[in-house]
Amino acid sequence: MSHHFLEVRDLWVSYPDGTEALRGLSFRLEHGEAVGLVGANGAGKSTTLLSLAGLIMPHKGSVNLGGTILSKKTVGEIRRRIGFLFQDPDDQLFMPTVFDDVAFGPLNQGLSAEEVEERVRTALDQVGAGQLAERPTYRLSGGEKRSVAIATVLSMMPDVLIMDEPSASLDPRGRRLLIGLLKTFTHTRLVATHDLDLVLEVCPRTIVLSEGRVEADGETARIFEDRELLERCRLEPPLCMQGMPR
Numbered sequence: 631m632s633h634h635f636l637e638v639r640d641l642w643v644s645y646p647d648g649t650e651a652l653r654g655l656s657f658r659l660e661h662g663e664a665v666g667l668v669g670a671n672g673a674g675k676s677t678t679l680l681s682l683a684g685l686i687m688p689h690k691g692s693v694n695l696g697g698t699i700l701s702k703k704t705v706g707e708i709r710r711r712i713g714f715l716f717q718d719p720d721d722q723l724f725m726p727t728v729f730d731d732v733a734f735g736p737l738n739q740g741l742s743a744e745e746v747e748e749r750v751r752t753a754l755d756q757v758g759a760g761q762l763a764e765r766p767t768y769r770l771s772g773g774e775k776r777s778v779a780i781a782t783v784l785s786m787m788p789d790v791l792i793m794d795e796p797s798a799s800l801d802p803r804g805r806r807l808l809i810g811l812l813k814t815f816t817h818t819r820l821v822a823t824h825d826l827d828l829v830l831e832v833c834p835r836t837i838v839l840s841e842g843r844v845e846a847d848g849e850t851a852r853i854f855e856d857r858e859l860l861e862r863c864r865l866e867p868p869l870c871m872q873g874m875p876r
């Protein structure tokens with residue numbers, strides 16, 4: 631993993647139908663930071679992540695990954711260095727077995743059979759799914775699929791992990807395992823989510839989006855204590871900060 635940063639400057643993105651999804655977005659992630667990206671539905675979280683990975687090309691502004699500016703020329707390199715976890719694991723898993731899915735990226739990088747095996751084993755062990763290697767992907771539970779999807783990203787050895795709603799559709803135990811896992815990573819992490827309790831546990835810093843702009847960027851606990859800010863951005867405080875009913 632190289633030393634790097636990820637800087638977004640004055641990013642503007644609109645969709646073909648004219649919707650302006652991002653309107654002058656700027657932030658910078660330092661190497662190894664874990665940052666939550668929160669905001670109401672439609673605030674621009676998914677669009678932000680897609681733009682960082684070059685899956686959508688912004689029409690104005692820049693994405694800079696450790697000195698490499700995203701462009702048509704560099705998009706291949708940027709995509710190799712940014713691991714993108716899609717909201718729906720079914721968008722990430724398409725091979726007959728777990729092994730094949732996790733091996734897919736490293737094989738495409740042109741690694742030898744032994745290197746690929748090693749990458750797959752390491753990635754599956756990291757997510758606690760070593761025993762699933764030979765299983766057909768379509769038979770896995772939701773939580774297992776999520777773990778394997780994360781392994782497909784890890785096997786590429788990305789510098790930066792960006793994740794869209796990683797805890798969506800997980801049961802409480804699957805969510806707990808995911809939180810434990812995300813805490814063990816040392817990658818630079820950007821986690822877009824509605825799960826503010828997860829952010830509180832995993833991300834010391836939070837960026838709040840509202841209508842395609844950064845509304846707040848700072849220490850997670852401070853941001854979640856700011857009821858006025860949360861209300862303005864149509865967010866609810868994390869459950870653990872709402873107080874238990876008597």
Ligand SMILES: Nc1ncnc2c1ncn2[C@@H]1O[C@H](COP(=O)(O)OP(=O)(O)O)[C@@H](O)[C@H]1O
Nearest residue numbers: 645647649651670671672673674675676677678
């Ligand atoms: N493919 C698309 N075509 C047109 N508008 C879109 C598309 N995807 C998202 N949008 C719009 O862009 C805005 C930001 O959406 P999105 O990034 O998905 O927000 P979030 O992930 O925070 O819910 C919303 O107004 C949404 O309706």
Ligand SMILES: [Mg+2]
Nearest residue numbers: 675676677794
């Ligand atoms: Mg979204």
